[in-house]
Amino acid sequence: ENYPTPLPLQEGAQAPIDAISATNDTFRIAYMPPATEFNYYIAIGEGIKAVAAEAGVDVFMLAPQSGADINGQMGMIQDVLTQDVDAIIFGTHDEFAAAPLLKQAVDKGMAVLMINSDIPNFPTPIHGVVGYSQRNGTHKIADWAIENYGDKPLKVGIIEGQPGYHSTERVGGFLDGIEGNENFDVVVSIDGKWNVEGGNTAGMDILQSNPDLDMIFAANDYMIIGASFAAKALGRSDIVLLGNDGDTSGLEEIAAGNITATVNTSPFLMGKAAMHATIDALNGTYPGGWIETPTSIEDKAGAISVLQEPEKLFPQPSKEY
Amino acid sequence: MKRIFDTQLIGPFAAMVIVALVVALTTERFLNPGNLSNLSLQVSIVALIAIGSTIVIFAAGIDLSSGSMVALLTMILAQVLKFMGIPLVLAVPLILLAGGLLGLFIGLITAYGRIPSFITTLAALIAFRGLALTFNNGSPIFSLDPSLEPIFYGKFFNIPLPFFYLIFFYALAAFMMNFTKLGREIYAVGGNPAAAVLTGINVRKVQTTTFVIAGFMTAVGAILMSARLNSGSPNYGQTLELQAIAAAVVGGASLAGGRGNILATLMGAMTIVIVQNGLNLNAAPSSIQNVVLGLIILMAVGIDMWRVEISALMARIFRRSSPPQSSNIEKED
Amino acid sequence: MKRIFDTQLIGPFAAMVIVALVVALTTERFLNPGNLSNLSLQVSIVALIAIGSTIVIFAAGIDLSSGSMVALLTMILAQVLKFMGIPLVLAVPLILLAGGLLGLFIGLITAYGRIPSFITTLAALIAFRGLALTFNNGSPIFSLDPSLEPIFYGKFFNIPLPFFYLIFFYALAAFMMNFTKLGREIYAVGGNPAAAVLTGINVRKVQTTTFVIAGFMTAVGAILMSARLNSGSPNYGQTLELQAIAAAVVGGASLAGGRGNILATLMGAMTIVIVQNGLNLNAAPSSIQNVVLGLIILMAVGIDMWRVEISALMARIFRRSSPPQSSNIEKED
């Protein structure tokens, strides 16, 4: 199969697959991530495109630039609703805002799947959810950290994303993972705004205020990349730096030894899975439910082996590993 | 009536029609009835906020705070609805009041503190988003009141409600600007504040009032935003202030104050939204959308600035007569 | 020298010192040598860009484009270094040239198109970020050239290099503003453009030049940004233009043009960064940081505006004499 067996969504959250009615002979599918500003969603999109090319399906991407621009994203969904689109693969930072519009899409007979999510109870019934468990991923990296560094007391700093579901879940997963372990002492937790610049500033400042920090966990790879520059500038090459995503650049930084490890969520593969499921849904062969895509913790050795399979990555690594 | 629909409307109206024609010709589904009612939804929030931004501009001020104020107000609305259990019928007027008060605050600092509005509203732009983040630990508050959504998505005779809000508030604003003492005073203050003082106009009060109006209209926009997204978030409304100003400017309002037609702002907002809609319907990437929007702003203002030269050029081309050479006159007042 | 270090510096300098004192007293590690060199890193990018923003303001313009231009230029730099294999020694001057050209473009449209700079740079703010997104599918480009990083992180006699860039460019700018024809023409154009025209100053050329300078300094900032993050991204520099303007304004530059000391902008930028650093060292949430920054901007400008009243008040409090009651004099210029 092209994807793991779906798990059923919660009671009432599953829209009936047999009500899907494609209007075009060549399927026309809209991929609508919350923003173009994250490589991550571009990587998912590349996975989607790869499958679309194989299957001979039309797919286009429409997204606002900023993930904060939810109003802009809703405007785009509204605009897409007036077109003859057969399916929408979407991701959003605000499911309640999207719900009324996606309900219209479902009512019109479009296939509607959500990407990069683990929400089993989307506020309006949709056809499927594809993604990894945010909380489990960062929980895993906390476990990994305990296994590798947990034998002596550690001072830990956390760089959060801008507040919201993703930040809460990822930071929450990490905190759950280290809970109860006396050696892990979280001394500071500040906002890195999801980007490299913010991660760099946050890294500088927390290393200033806590020069004895041993470990930094950031809620995504961009922020930990930013923090790594700060650590380097302050001569702290010994510090343990943990991220989340499995972004190609993040993996390359791990391979180069600038970052310690990350949660690899394989966005490219997630996109492929989502597209297969969507096409199946349009063909009536998808049962509905949540497809959990796998995650893994990659340190230097792991990152190199992932980078050795560039066909599963987007963007491509900058060199051959 | 002649007063409201004056010559200042011709340019923005023509621009809107031309843009609509171009989009209609290049985009299949643009003229679907579904898409047309969609347009009125898309334009509503920014166009309503732009009423306030434009009136502030008429009085020679500028309001950079509206985007952040939207974020703050959606958070207050969400807080009030979800965690304080205040019913919607009370919450809505409360938010309108809060918007007016925030505007009053900005207005008082600007007018009585003699601080340029660019600065006060820049400070507010930064501070309001900070304040919005203090609610609910900075996390968005989702899924508010089920009766909130119909405020935005509801229909009346199959026409979306926001269409009626637009008509109502623009009619009110046009009436105010053209037929009331306050409207006249706003233009006077924008045109020449020193002269306004000497004619007994309470310039500071008038300036403050424009910010109260802007705050109120921003609250209207915030309520619609919350209704549309059924949530409040400290991230909402980013760059909305620039979009609202862009609407005013594309509509021909002069940033120097004193001049402009409020209805032209609606056309400016429509022009921008039609272009965005056209680009969306053609699945243009957001990079292109930004570039096109930038060009539209430039062109709209350019056409307005060069009106004399352009009409002279047109005259020369079409009439083949030779009027006095066109000149580069510096306007000295 | 008296000319450069004039009385206009006293206020911003005092503000900076007071803020630094407060932070030093409340924050343990503020005065660590490590943190002090950290400060010069933190302030460098915004302070260098603010040189350009301030000079534009001196000529009574405003530059809203610098944040987006940083994004665009980091993307161009990344593209050129990583995908076109151009060596760093060529790439750096190329980016400086590109910044100057973008500034030239904005300047020409503003000055010769007679479009207010608020509008041209608003359009550029929107369009440049769109252009930045057209590179590399809108994805950031990481790990550029290993020799790029030292540009930002390098040290000389254990002092971070950005510290020297600050000294160099501020000295140059102060010299230019006070001792060259161009500098004085910039003030003249900002103070009274009509008079400047009649005096034979090529106002449009001077205005254009200020934007070229701004573009160049933005390019300097963009190179440092890329070096700092060893990458280019279409998301870099968001709201950087506002921070740069805030630095100018906190330093006392009048948005009306014609007045101000460029060195005061450095103090304005320092003041802002010290506060942010202090809040970060105390792990204050970003919500508070925003609110505090908003208040600082207001206070800085307020103190400048009310200088007359405040000194009258001080006089009354300290001398216990009774001078005539403080008044609300309207400044009419």
Next chain:
Amino acid sequence: MTPATPLWEFVNVSKAYPGVLANDKVNIRLMPGSIHGLLGENGCGKSTMIKTLSGVQQPDSGQILHNNNPVTINDPQAARDLGIATVFQEFSIVPTLSVGENIFLGNMPRSRFGVIDWGQVNADASRVLAEMEVNISPETITGTLSVGEQQLVEIAKAIAMDASMVILDEPTAALGEDEIERLHQLLRNMRRRGTAILYVSHRLDEVERIVDEVTILRNGRVVRASGETEINVSKIVSAMVGEDIGEHYPKEQNATADVVLEAQGLATRSGVKDATFVLHRGEVLGLGGVLGSGRTEIARALFGTDELTAGQIRLEGKPVSFRREIDAIRAGLALVPENRKFDGLFFNFRASGNITAASLGGLSRLGILNLWAEEQATHELIRDLEISTQAEEKTVNFLSGGNQQKIVIARWLFSDSDILILDEPTQGIDIGAKIAVYKLINKLTRAGKAIIFISSDHDELLAMSDRIAVVQHGAIVRTVNASDLTHDDLVRASADNSPSKPEEEFA
């Protein structure tokens, strides 16, 4: 007396603005060592001609000859290089820069490396100011000076250039008698050194005193070339206007004995020290004084703009206290400010908006304006005051200075004020418009209104006032009947700086 070759000559120079032919085949010859008066009504094209000669704009057709050679003057810098220095009608100083810098703006002394030599700037500026007998430090920020002082800086700019051709477009509009006399002396000195001088002014009395020859323009055309007119006010006026306009100062005596306003010991922080006077119904009370004596400040004190620190104002015997302008307006006061362009007019409005601006309360019910009444009243006032009918359709920036001034006065007719303060109401307007303003003053006093009249033109002040209050250093030192004073008395009285011996002055 003068050599036969003109330094500069215009041959059939024409210049059009959209809709107006501002200069129509103008010919003029400017001789070295001669002060040439360029006269005409508002809008006849004087400034247009000057801007053409100064390189600010290019002529549409015609030739400019310099020492009989045709030249093109591409920009103001080119004009300067050809030895032309111009004092423009619009203020062209930069308020934020120092006096020294303004004087040398555009050609600052610089060292070998292009670095500005500030020592030189200030020394040279001091020298020029000293030559003009002006006591201003070159390091003062120009914007902090009084309007008159700024005008002197403006003139210093031209003098500093040491030019062979000096053009002055209404240089005296903001100057007092004393400064005018000093300027004239300076011009005479330059004439002696062979400088050609082109002089524009609406103060025909001073023109009469100084010019050697006049050229008169009407509607953009030369109607009297140099030498065709005798230099005599009434001859000049009839040539300018094209008809005989009769009495220049058509004063009517309408003063009564009813006191409408009494000011007792007024003082403000802006410089009024002790202003005491009474104003009667139908009276014109002139305020005389030198530049900066504080007449404008007295007006501001009366109008509630500046807060009183001492003293008392009574209206019809009742004490009043104005906290803001609107209080004064409600009580029936009106102020026509000194500078109509900056403080008077709304250039974004047509006549109607300008005329009703001070009466919006009365024009509205529940905040809604009666636009019909507004148009009606505007129409009538435009007719009664003979304002250009264009004012009904176009914004007021298209109007001539005289029409603009009438509109500002019309504002207070519409508001039905009882006491009008006219601060330099005839500044910069032509003789025809001045007479229209005088007639308006008569019309007002006839209707029982009282007027406080501020003017730096002593002849006008003497002729149009019933009584004159002499202001020195913010205090009214003396009030006398206008008919008891001569021009020279007034000059001496107002110029006197020693408050110890004011008694003898009017002995």
